[in-house]
Every structure is written in C-alpha cells, then in structure tokens.
Amino acid sequence: MKFTLENTDPRSSARAGLIETDHGTIETPIFMPVGTAGTVKAVHQAELENEINAQIILGNTYHLYLRPGIEVLKNAGGLHKFNGWSHPILTDSGGYQVYSLSHRRKIKEEGVTFQSHIDGSRHFFSPEVAIDIQRTIGADIIMAFDECTPYPCDYRYAKKSMEMTHRWLKRCCEHFDKGEGHYGYKQTLIPIIQGSTYDDLRRQSAETIASFDRDANAIGGLSVGEPAEDMYRTTELVCEILPKEKPRYLMGVGTPANLLECIGLGIDMFDCVMPTRNARHGLLFTQHGIMNMKNAKWKDDHSPIDADGPCSTSRFHTKAYLRHLLHSKELLGAQIASLHNLSFYLWLMAEARKHIKAGDFSTWKKRMVEVVQRRL
Amino acid sequence: MKFTLENTDPRSSARAGLIETDHGTIETPIFMPVGTAGTVKAVHQAELENEINAQIILGNTYHLYLRPGIEVLKNAGGLHKFNGWSHPILTDSGGYQVYSLSHRRKIKEEGVTFQSHIDGSRHFFSPEVAIDIQRTIGADIIMAFDECTPYPCDYRYAKKSMEMTHRWLKRCCEHFDKGEGHYGYKQTLIPIIQGSTYDDLRRQSAETIASFDRDANAIGGLSVGEPAEDMYRTTELVCEILPKEKPRYLMGVGTPANLLECIGLGIDMFDCVMPTRNARHGLLFTQHGIMNMKNAKWKDDHSPIDADGPCSTSRFHTKAYLRHLLHSKELLGAQIASLHNLSFYLWLMAEARKHIKAGDFSTWKKRMVEVVQRRL
Numbered sequence: 001m002k003f004t005l006e007n008t009d010p011r012s013s014a015r016a017g018l019i020e021t022d023h024g025t026i027e028t029p030i031f032m033p034v035g036t037a038g039t040v041k042a043v044h045q046a047e048l049e050n051e052i053n054a055q056i057i058l059g060n061t062y063h064l065y066l067r068p069g070i071e072v073l074k075n076a077g078g079l080h081k082f083n084g085w086s087h088p089i090l091t092d093s094g095g096y097q098v099y100s101l102s103h104r105r106k107i108k109e110e111g112v113t114f115q116s117h118i119d120g121s122r123h124f125f126s127p128e129v130a131i132d133i134q135r136t137i138g139a140d141i142i143m144a145f146d147e148c149t150p151y152p153c154d155y156r157y158a159k160k161s162m163e164m165t166h167r168w169l170k171r172c173c174e175h176f177d178k179g180e181g182h183y184g185y186k187q188t189l190i191p192i193i194q195g196s197t198y199d200d201l202r203r204q205s206a207e208t209i210a211s212f213d214r215d216a217n218a219i220g221g222l223s224v225g226e227p228a229e230d231m232y233r234t235t236e237l238v239c240e241i242l243p244k245e246k247p248r249y250l251m252g253v254g255t256p257a258n259l260l261e262c263i264g265l266g267i268d269m270f271d272c273v274m275p276t277r278n279a280r281h282g283l284l285f286t287q288h289g290i291m292n293m294k295n296a297k298w299k300d301d302h303s304p305i306d307a308d309g310p311c312s313t314s315r316f317h318t319k320a321y322l323r324h325l326l327h328s329k330e331l332l333g334a335q336i337a338s339l340h341n342l343s344f345y346l347w348l349m350a351e352a353r354k355h356i357k358a359g360d361f362s363t364w365k366k367r368m369v370e371v372v373q374r375r376l
Numbered sequence: 377m378k379f380t381l382e383n384t385d386p387r388s389s390a391r392a393g394l395i396e397t398d399h400g401t402i403e404t405p406i407f408m409p410v411g412t413a414g415t416v417k418a419v420h421q422a423e424l425e426n427e428i429n430a431q432i433i434l435g436n437t438y439h440l441y442l443r444p445g446i447e448v449l450k451n452a453g454g455l456h457k458f459n460g461w462s463h464p465i466l467t468d469s470g471g472y473q474v475y476s477l478s479h480r481r482k483i484k485e486e487g488v489t490f491q492s493h494i495d496g497s498r499h500f501f502s503p504e505v506a507i508d509i510q511r512t513i514g515a516d517i518i519m520a521f522d523e524c525t526p527y528p529c530d531y532r533y534a535k536k537s538m539e540m541t542h543r544w545l546k547r548c549c550e551h552f553d554k555g556e557g558h559y560g561y562k563q564t565l566i567p568i569i570q571g572s573t574y575d576d577l578r579r580q581s582a583e584t585i586a587s588f589d590r591d592a593n594a595i596g597g598l599s600v601g602e603p604a605e606d607m608y609r610t611t612e613l614v615c616e617i618l619p620k621e622k623p624r625y626l627m628g629v630g631t632p633a634n635l636l637e638c639i640g641l642g643i644d645m646f647d648c649v650m651p652t653r654n655a656r657h658g659l660l661f662t663q664h665g666i667m668n669m670k671n672a673k674w675k676d677d678h679s680p681i682d683a684d685g686p687c688s689t690s691r692f693h694t695k696a697y698l699r700h701l702l703h704s705k706e707l708l709g710a711q712i713a714s715l716h717n718l719s720f721y722l723w724l725m726a727e728a729r730k731h732i733k734a735g736d737f738s739t740w741k742k743r744m745v746e747v748v749q750r751r752l
Contacts, residue, residue: 042707068700076678082697302452321458324444331418
C-alpha cells in the first residue's frame with residue numbers, strides 16, 4: 001500500500017492524499033461504507049460503485065468468520081470474488097464484535113474465547129487467528145487484533161488493556177510478516193491506538209504504534225459513547241504524534257460534523273454504520289441538515305427528498321413517498337434512504353477533498369459543520 | 377384503452393397483442409408485477425423499467441387507501457407521480473384484501489364495512505367508493521368491485537355471491553361512466569367473472585360480464601387454493617365465451633407453468649405476488665427449473681445464480697453469495713432474488729410472445745412447462 005500526501009490545508013491539519021492498493025486507488029479523505037456480512041445493507045454493489053461512488057468498503061471479520069465461514073470465502077477466492085466488489089476492502093479484526101456481540105467471552109493473554117451470537121457455538125480468536133482469517137478473506141487492509149475498551153473505562157483497566165493490545169500488535173506483525181498476500185494481491189496490516197480517553201495513555205499508545213512503522217495507523221476505542229470533545233481532543237493529540245506521511249484511520253466515526261472536524265485534525269479514513277443504520281430508521285443527512293423522514297411534516301410534501309443533493313434517487317423520489325415507504329416498512333424505504341445517506345457521505349468527503357486542494361477547507365468546514373447539524 | 381390482436385397461435389388459443397393506454401403501450405401476453413403499497417417490494421422503479429422490463433405494475437386499492445391515504449395520493453397528482461412510475465398502472469378494487477386482510481368485515485348489498493388491519497379503524501367500501509378511490513389513485517385500468525369467493529365454496533353461496541357481483545358491476549359501470557379520467561389521462565373499467573369452480577355459474581358469469589361490453593374482461597376467484605385442473609378448466613371455459621377482440625386478464629395467477637398453460641388457453645394478462653414473495657423466501661424460478669436458494673447444496677457453489685438467464689444481477693452474483701445473504705437475512709438477498717424472479721417472469725412472457733408470433737408456441741410451451749417445474 002502506498003500513500004501520497006497531495007495537499008495540506010494551510011489553516012488546519014486537513015490533508016488530501018492518494019492510497020494505492022492492488023484493488024485500486026482511494027482518494028482521501030475517504031468514508032468507507034460498512035459491509036458487515038459482505039453486503040452494505042440494502043445497497044446493490046453496482047449502486048455502491050456507480051451511484052454512491054464508494055472507493056473502499058469494510059467487511060467484518062467476526063460476522064464473515066461465523067457466516068458464510070472462512071472455508072466458503074476461501075473456496076470463492078476471497079471476499080472480492082464472493083460479493084463481486086472489485087475495489088479495495090478493509091476488514092476489522094473481529095475484536096470489537098467479539099466484545100459487543102458474542103456471548104460468554106473470556107479475554108486472556110493468549111486470545112479470546114467466545115460463543116457465537118447466532119448459534120452459541122464456541123470459538124477462539126487470537127492475534128494470529130485474526131490475521132489468518134483476514135488473510136483468507138482477502139482484505140487489502142487488515143486490522144490488528146486489539147481490545148476496544150468501553151466508555152467509561154477506569155484508568156487501570158485502560159492501561160492494562162492498552163498494554164495487552166501493544167503486545168498483541170507485536171504478535172500480529174510477526175505473524176503477518178511471515179505470511180504472503182492471498183489470491184495474488186498484496187495485503188497490509190494496520191495497528192490500532194487505544195488508551196480510552198486518557199491523554200497520557202493515548203500519547204504512549206500513539207508513540208508505540210508509530211514505532212511499528214506500518215503503512216498506516218488507526219485510532220480505535222473512540223465513538224463508543226464519550227463526549228465529542230473527548231473524541232476531538234484525543235484525535236488531535238494522537239495526530240500530532242503520528243507520522244504525516246502515513247494515512248490515519250479513525251475507526252467507527254461518525255456524524256457528518258464529526259467527519260469534518262476530524263478531517264481538520266488530520267484524519268484521512270473513516271468508517272461508520274451511522275449512514276446505513278440511520279437510513280433504515282428514516283434519518284437522512286443532507287447538505288442542508290438532518291431530516292427525520294418519519295415525521296408527519298413530510299406526509300404531504302411532494303417535493304424531492306433532496307432536490308440539489310448528489311443522489312439521483314433522492315432527487316427523483318419525493319419526501320412524501322419515502323415517508324410512506326418507511327411507515328409501511330417497505331424494503332424500498334431502506335433502499336432509498338441508504339443510497340441517499342451513503343451518497344451524501346461520499347459527496348461530503350469529495351467536497352472536503354476539493355476544498356483542501358483549493359486551500360479553503362477551514363472556512364468551508366466551519367460553515368458546513370453548522371449546516372449539517374441543523375434539524376429540518 | 378385500445379387492444380390490437382396481432383397473432384393467434386395455430387395450435388392453441390394463445391394470442392399476441394398490444395394494449396394502448398395513455399401511459400404507454402403493453403405487449404401481451406404480459407405479467408404485471410404487484411406493487412401493493414405503491415412499491416414492488418425490494419425493487420427500485422428504475423430496475424423495474426430498465427432491468428426487469430416491466431410494462432405495467434399493479435397497485436392495491438385497499439393498501440393505498442389505508443396508507444398513504446387517498447388525500448395524499450390526490451395531492452401528489454396520482455400514484456404515478458407519487459411513486460415515480462410513468463408507465464401504466466392497474467389497481468385491483470380492494471375487494472380481495474377487504475376479505476382476506478381486514479377485520480370484522482360485513483358484506484351487505486350496499487357494500488362492505490371493515491376494520492383496518494393496521495389500526496382497527498372502521499371503513500366502508502361500495503362499488504361507487506371503490507371506483508372513486510381508483511379514479512383518484514389515477515389507475516389506467518380500474519377493476520370492478522366484486523366479491524372473491526374462497527375455495528372451497530358451496531354452490532348456493534357461490535351463486536348468491538356471483539349475482540351480487542353482477543349487480544355491483546352494474547353500479548360500478550354506471551358510476552364510472554358518469555366520471556372522467558383523472559390528471560389528464562383516460563381510465564378504463566374492467567369487469568370480473570366469478571362463480572367459483574362451478575361450470576354453469578362461470579358460464580353464466582362470463583356471458584353476463586361480456587354483455588357489459590367493456591374494454592377488457594377479467595377472471596377472478598381462481599388461484600385461491602383450487603386444484604390446477606379446476607383453474608385450467610374454468611379458464612378454458614370462460615375464454616371460449618369472452619370476445620376474442622378484447623384482452624383477458626386472469627387475476628392472481630400464478631406459477632410459470634400456470635402462466636404458460638393459461639396463455640395457451642387465451643389469457644393475455646396476469647398478476648401474482650408469487651415471484652416477489654417467493655424471492656424473499658429464497659425460491660427462484662429459472663428457465664431450467666426451480667431453486668431453493670436456502671438449501672445447503674448451494675453453500676459452496678460459486679457459479680452464477682443463473683448464468684444464461686435474462687437478469688444481469690443473477691448472472692453477476694453467485695449462488696453461494698445469494699444463499700449467504702438469505703441465511704443472514706440481509707436485505708440485499710431479497711433485492712437480488714426479487715430482481716431475478718421478476719426478470720424471469722417478464723422474460724418468459726416476452727418469449728411466449730415471440731413464439732406465438734413465430735407460430736411455434738405450442739411445442740415450445742409443452743417443453744417449457746416441464747422444464748420450469750423441475751427442482752434443481
């Protein structure tokens with residue numbers, strides 16, 4: 001994986017760059033739609049490519065490992081062949097879902113034993129296992145196996161957990177570096193900074209992670225319930241430590257305003273279930289603000305969902321129609337809303353990039369952050 | 377509405393024709409995807425038009441009347457404007473759903489009182505009300521308000537009900553003929569033959585319905601659980617009575633084999649929830665037979681869903697991927713399967729039309745009827 005830093009905003013830490021992988025080039029800053037079980041929910045792959053303009057999507061190791069299972073993915077020739085997405089794929093390590101979804105999990109130095117949330121079957125993930133699974137999935141970008149601490153988290157636990165995450169990272173790297181890219185494509189491993197909301201731990205973790213000198217660096221353990229100021233302060237703090245010449249990935253973030261603020265702090269990559277999950281609940285993000293499409297006020301509003309937005313589907317359909325679909329629990333409601341939100345997220349990243357390149361990101365961002373948080 | 381009979385098969389009663397409406401021309405024989413609440417479930421309107429090649433879709437009066445409600449549809453400028461489908465729309469009269477879905481319904485000569493299955497609210501449908509609602513929906517083709525008898529149905533009830541349906545038809549016609557096309561488009565009213573599985577009643581009903589001399593004629597009360605032979609015998613019997621120069625619509629039918637057989641008996645129009653409902657349950661129809669995509673046998677089958685089929689989406693995705701999506705209850709599973717089944721149904725109708733025009737429908741049909749019923 002190769003990163004080219006193209007432009008840096010003069011009045012913030014925002015950057016525009018290019019990430020090159022064997023499955024294609026990614027223009028940063030970028031938002032990566034989440035395709036948990038090998039599908040971005042309610043969206044066709046052709047729509048991702050041609051309408052949303054997604055450049056890279058996520059797959060979840062925990063979900064894919066349990067279903068369809070690694071053997072099936074291996075026989076398919078990897079996730080790209082399995083789901084027909086030919087552009088880059090990033091996989092999380094499975095750690096986050098083991099902690100948040102599975103049953104009877106037990107974390108030890110060696111790894112984590114857990115029971116599947118689907119059928120209760122028993123499994124074991126370790127740094128080595130997580131790397132092997134992601135290798136077999138065929139991810140272009142593989143995430144280190146870490147422990148993502150909850151919020152709030154007491155200092156002692158945060159420190160102990162961070163130190164284990166660092167030891168696990170060493171095992172991840174050693175195991176990864178012994179292996180080779182699968183299916184004829186190069187793969188890369190990204191380490192993850194932890195340390196909860198404690199500045200000294202975050203500083204220590206950022207320095208440790210940077211010292212591993214991988215192709216990119218990620219920030220985990222944020223967007224888990226902490227106040228936005230904590231997220232921004234932590235992000236700023238670690239971005240100042242992380243090397244400028246490598247992409248920075250803020251995991252699990254966030255709202256459009258979160259994305260804009262964190263781009264300003266030097267983040268290049270984001271992922272979040274918010275645009276798709278909120279879409280299914282009828283919450284739309286637009287360049288004019290947030291719309292709850294289930295509200296009665298849209299019942300007889302026969303104007304386009306988003307007349308001047310980037311999504312052709314929401315320029316075509318009306319607010320009243322989408323509200324009706326959502327109220328009637330029609331699948332097309334989730335489809336239209338998901339298309340809309342993802343198109344908006346990708347558009348917002350492309351706009352940010354444009355303004356970074358034009359040198360006026362900071363003034364544009366200030367205005368946009370206000371606008372995108374309005375309730376319409 | 378204008379019907380042009382183009383070709384008749386020399387060895388069966390199959391016909392190819394053209395139905396012209398103000399929203400476009402329909403090539404028959406035709407299958408009409410069901411868009412119950414103003415949406416063909418899990419399918420985008422653009423997909424209906426460009427991938428499935430649907431020429432006309434259905435809307436359900438009962439559902440649309442309850443949600444979004446007739447005022448909303450009126451303010452939108454009719455269902456075409458509301459859901460963005462610019463081609464012909466046919467609406468059922470609401471009768472069938474009142475009997476099958478609503479609560480505490482009471483049928484009297486004047487009409488039917490019933491409670492909504494959504495919120496228990498009380499409503500009243502009569503022949504006149506059903507016409508008014510369909511006028512406001514803006515359907516190109518409006519169905520008469522009838523009583524659809526269940527199967528089995530005792531002779532006395534079937535006769536009494538049929539006679540009331542005939543009296544209701546008179547009221548439908550009188551009320552319809554006093555009105556005018558809405559939103560600047562012409563509308564037409566189609567009467568429905570009833571009479572359960574009793575040949576003498578069906579004969580009597582076909583003669584009565586034909587005597588109303590409307591633009592087309594429909595056959596109701598079939599595909600409600602009776603043996604296929606009863607359906608075919610009844611269809612054949614009434615097709616011999618109905619005028620050749622008018623389209624014949626067999627309501628609620630059916631499987632691919634049912635469609636082929638009934639085309640051979642002289643039917644021009646079909647609708648059925650089967651392709652979309654079965655798709656959501658993982659049952660696919662193909663030109664080689666029927667596939668239950670949830671079966672374990674597809675788990676590791678990485679060949680296209682339907683390699684030589686008419687649906688680009690099922691040529692693109694694999695059986696193993698679709699099986700995974702359906703097992704994981706991912707919305708994309710319903711989306712792909714619905715696209716597939718509807719594409720196949722429309723393809724089958726286009727093929728039938730081609731063979732009718734070529735004069736070899738009967739031999740083609742005989743072979744296809746066998747093939748499409750195979751279990752793969």
